[in-house]
Amino acid sequence: xxxxxxxxxxxxxxxxxxxxxxxxxxxxxxxxxxxxxxxxxxxxxxxxxxxxxxxxxxxxxxxxxxxxxxxxxxxxxxxxxxxxxxxxxxxxxxxxxxxxxxxxxxxxxxxxxxxxxxxxxxxxxxxxxxxxxxxxxxxxxxxxxxxxxxxxxxxxxxxxxxxxxxxxxxxxxxxxxxxxxxxxxxxxxxxxxxxxxxxxxxxxxxxxxxxxx
Numbered sequence: 001x002x003x004x005x006x007x008x009x010x011x012x013x014x015x016x017x018x019x020x021x022x023x024x025x026x027x028x029x030x031x032x033x034x035x036x037x038x039x040x041x042x043x044x045x046x047x048x049x050x051x052x053x054x055x056x057x058x059x060x061x062x063x064x065x066x067x068x069x070x071x072x073x074x075x076x077x078x079x080x081x082x083x084x085x086x087x088x089x090x091x092x093x094x095x096x097x098x099x100x101x102x103x104x105x106x107x108x109x110x111x112x113x114x115x116x117x118x119x120x121x122x123x124x125x126x127x128x129x130x131x132x133x134x135x136x137x138x139x140x141x142x143x144x145x146x147x148x149x150x151x152x153x154x155x156x157x158x159x160x161x162x163x164x165x166x167x168x169x170x171x172x173x174x175x176x177x178x179x180x181x182x183x184x185x186x187x188x189x190x191x192x193x194x195x196x197x198x199x200x201x202x203x204x205x206x207x208x209x210x211x212x213x
Contacts (some may be wrong), residue, residue: 012171020164026157034153038087042080049077098156099141102163106135109170116177123173130170137163 025033052073084090109131116124137159 013154013168016164016167016171020161020168021165023157023159023161026153026160028157030153030157034087038083042082042084045079045080045083047080049073049080050077052076072118085144096142098139102138102141103135105167106138109134112174113178121177123177126173127170130166134163 022033044057050073052069056069056073109127113124113131114128141156141159
């Protein structure tokens, strides 16, 4: 169980660290990052479209083939070409997608802070503040009042980096809370075991005294 929790925290920290790096790249290497993301996503879409068309051609004699595959393949491939040819258009979609992810994650953290409050854990206030701040970052990205692809990318990068940093802090706090709880539970279990051993010794002593009598 402990190893699973440890892996869970490591995966969250790793994803947040990757987001932080992406955020910095978007701030300091905006044009390059836009192009790189556009080429990667465009390439994936073209590959998916091409594979779908190849599959459709292979199944041309199959009466059970899906006729929509040819439409899906052509549309997907065309979208890939559009993304590669117009990377600025992708910059407008990045804030929306990232914003939705951040808001969903922040909502989960907010729910967790309320659970901490019920348990009278002092960390609930800090967790709630961090979740609200990150949610605001997400909302700003979704509604995106900024114009200009490069400028948008810099703002998005700054918000992503801020979110990633806050997420790392809240995750580390959460991890420390879990560790302290595990330690307390372990101590309680050890105390119970020790009490059982003492009680068992007392019972044995009483039996011996009775046998002597």
